[in-house]
Amino acid sequence: MVQSVRVRLDAVFAALSNATRRAVLEALAEGSLPVSALARSHRMSLSGFMKHLRVLESAGLLARSKEGRIVRCALTATPMQDAALWLAQYGRFWVARREQVGRKRRAR
Numbered sequence: 001m002v003q004s005v006r007v008r009l010d011a012v013f014a015a016l017s018n019a020t021r022r023a024v025l026e027a028l029a030e031g032s033l034p035v036s037a038l039a040r041s042h043r044m045s046l047s048g049f050m051k052h053l054r055v056l057e058s059a060g061l062l063a064r065s066k067e068g069r070i071v072r073c074a075l076t077a078t079p080m081q082d083a084a085l086w087l088a089q090y091g092r093f094w095v096a097r098r099e100q101v102g103r104k105r106r107a108r
Contacts, residue, residue, distance in 0.1 A: 008060070009086055012079045015059035020044075021052050025061060028075035035064075035071045 015021050024038055039049040053073065056062035060079040065072050 005082075008079060009083055011059040012061065012083045015055050015061055016080075016083075018052065018055075020049075021056055024052065024056060024073075025075060025080075028062070028073060032065075032072045032074035035073060038073060 016025075020042055023042070027033060027038060027041070035050075035053065038053075039046055042049055053062060053064070057064060061076055063074045063076050065074070
């Protein structure tokens with residue numbers, strides 16, 4: 001079980017590490033969009049863009065549906081929530097560090 005959680009988190013963080021994929025997710029935050037509309041704003045071939053969609057889909061961040069000839073994409077946020085929970089575990093370190101910096105500044 002722990003291994004599967006790590007594998008899923010690895011996939012999410014790998015997917016989020018690319019600016020194109022983050023831009024796709026930002027666009028999808030407004031609602032589902034056709035692949036053609038998503039691809040239009042990126043300067044790359046459609047096949048190159050589709051590779052980005054496959055990475056997002058394999059990480060569970062994107063769901064595709066077909067409506068006739070149109071393929072639509074929608075954001076699936078649950079994997080990002082899992083990643084945010086994982087990161088939140090380390091929040092106490094950020095808070096402690098910020099407090100240390102604040103104390104040093106006040107001591108000057």
